[in-house]
Amino acid sequence: MIDPADHLVVDCDWHYADTFTQVAPYMPEPWKTKFPKSGFGDTGVRQNLSAFFPASTGNRFNYGKIEREFSEYPDGGDTKADVLEGMDHLDIDKTLQISHLILAMGGISADDRRVEAFVKGYIEYMLEEVLDPDEGIYGLAPMPYHDIDASMDILDRVEDEEAFVGVVMVTAGASPPLGNRKYDPIYERCEEMDYPVVYHTGGSGLDDYVRAGYQDMIETHTLGFLEANMSQIVSVACQGVPEKFPDLDIVFMESGVTYIPGLVCRINEEYLKRSEEAPLLEKKPGDYITDFYFGTQPLEVSARPDLLEICFDMVGTENLLYASDYPHWDFDSPSIITDLPMLDDEDRKNILGRNAVEAFGL
Amino acid sequence: MSAENRVEVGPAAEFEDGDAELVQVGRVEVGVIKANGEFHALRNQCPHDGGPVCKGEVEPRLVGEWGGSGERVEQHYDDDQQIISCPWHGWSFDVETGEHIGDDRYAIPKYDVVVEDGTVYVKGE
Numbered sequence A: 001m002i003d004p005a006d007h008l009v010v011d012c013d014w015h016y017a018d019t020f021t022q023v024a025p026y027m028p029e030p031w032k033t034k035f036p037k038s039g040f041g042d043t044g045v046r047q048n049l050s051a052f053f054p055a056s057t058g059n060r061f062n063y064g065k066i067e068r069e070f071s072e073y074p075d076g077g078d079t080k081a082d083v084l085e086g087m088d089h090l091d092i093d094k095t096l097q098i099s100h101l102i103l104a105m106g107g108i109s110a111d112d113r114r115v116e117a118f119v120k121g122y123i124e125y126m127l128e129e130v131l132d133p134d135e136g137i138y139g140l141a142p143m144p145y146h147d148i149d150a151s152m153d154i155l156d157r158v159e160d161e162e163a164f165v166g167v168v169m170v171t172a173g174a175s176p177p178l179g180n181r182k183y184d185p186i187y188e189r190c191e192e193m194d195y196p197v198v199y200h201t202g203g204s205g206l207d208d209y210v211r212a213g214y215q216d217m218i219e220t221h222t223l224g225f226l227e228a229n230m231s232q233i234v235s236v237a238c239q240g241v242p243e244k245f246p247d248l249d250i251v252f253m254e255s256g257v258t259y260i261p262g263l264v265c266r267i268n269e270e271y272l273k274r275s276e277e278a279p280l281l282e283k284k285p286g287d288y289i290t291d292f293y294f295g296t297q298p299l300e301v302s303a304r305p306d307l308l309e310i311c312f313d314m315v316g317t318e319n320l321l322y323a324s325d326y327p328h329w330d331f332d333s334p335s336i337i338t339d340l341p342m343l344d345d346e347d348r349k350n351i352l353g354r355n356a357v358e359a360f361g362l
Numbered sequence B: 001m002s003a004e005n006r007v008e009v010g011p012a013a014e015f016e017d018g019d020a021e022l023v024q025v026g027r028v029e030v031g032v033i034k035a036n037g038e039f040h041a042l043r044n045q046c047p048h049d050g051g052p053v054c055k056g057e058v059e060p061r062l063v064g065e066w067g068g069s070g071e072r073v074e075q076h077y078d079d080d081q082q083i084i085s086c087p088w089h090g091w092s093f094d095v096e097t098g099e100h101i102g103d104d105r106y107a108i109p110k111y112d113v114v115v116e117d118g119t120v121y122v123k124g125e
């Protein structure tokens, strides 16, 4: 068994607990002025997703059962010092920051300027105040994919910034789904820039999940997150994104790994019956999917160990990326990987850090 | 093809393109298919679930071409590739090779066909 403290650990899914108060000064006008003046704080609207983006009804604090030592997520707002403290706490050497607030962007369908304004502000804020490659703090640039031109602006902005190493597409709420040709320009540019596309399951309001009307976090976190990722995996694979952009690295984040074999089996069965509907594919869709990278969190270690072994086998340990999801309530520390009995130490080191170095060119 | 182990199928002139004629060859049923003017013989047993694959439709394969970023994938029928689709669940096979169009690990056994003096024959096992 290896000790994470002695080895490179790259965390591919750290949620930077940004607040609107932090980001607003960096937003373009009119938001920069309009939003802080809106009185969101005084009216009891909390500093979380609902202040700017649609509300999420799930209570992430789990009724007071969770206490946070290193971050006041979600209301406090992290600073660079909090990130460094958390990295030290978890023995993480490098981390890829994903905006916490952006997870709600899928809930926006009409006023897409909000997403663009937020992302532009977020990028400037992170560059100025948080990201620091020398300290191992990297960022993934959110794509305001409702608007391709805005997405291109973002890519132009971050292209020469060493601190950004890829993009994030929030999977919940993307409509049409992300295999649609509408998004080709984003993929084309990311391929050119050597930027992996990280598809991250989303925390839009519960009514924006694939299925509307869940009542509690336990439901959305089990199914909503999963459905959001699965719907995009199917679209991306069947519409041939990996054939169109063969050098694009595709990463799916934050739904664990046990759903992958089931989805692969199912999509392959469909493909055998309806191959002509996916004419760009040169092999079965499941063969593309098992070439994607997958973040491990939240790893379903309580599942039958033999099932987890099959999952790792199917995806390949070279395609698994350790992710903590810290400081979210269900974060995984590196020991989740080092404690897995079916892995050898090389596999553990690969999943913990080396695969990410390769994928993100760190 | 020796005359002994071949099975007579019928006059070649009676086949239209896309027609398939079933014959018993030893213990198995074989479909003799005419596609693009050529004869092919495949076992009439689908590798999926044993369906009568040779009773299915013969048609050109639908292929897609991608013009570039953001472009629609243009689809058209490629007359050079003829496929036959099993009527039970739609698995489709290349008529010439017997291979599944989506996964060549699945293939229908092929048989030799010959046309002699206007008559079609399949070679037995």
Ligand code: FES
Pocket: B046, B047, B048, B049, B050, B051, B052, B053, B086, B087, B088, B089, B090, B091
């Ligand atoms: S038996 Fe032929 S497709 Fe199922």
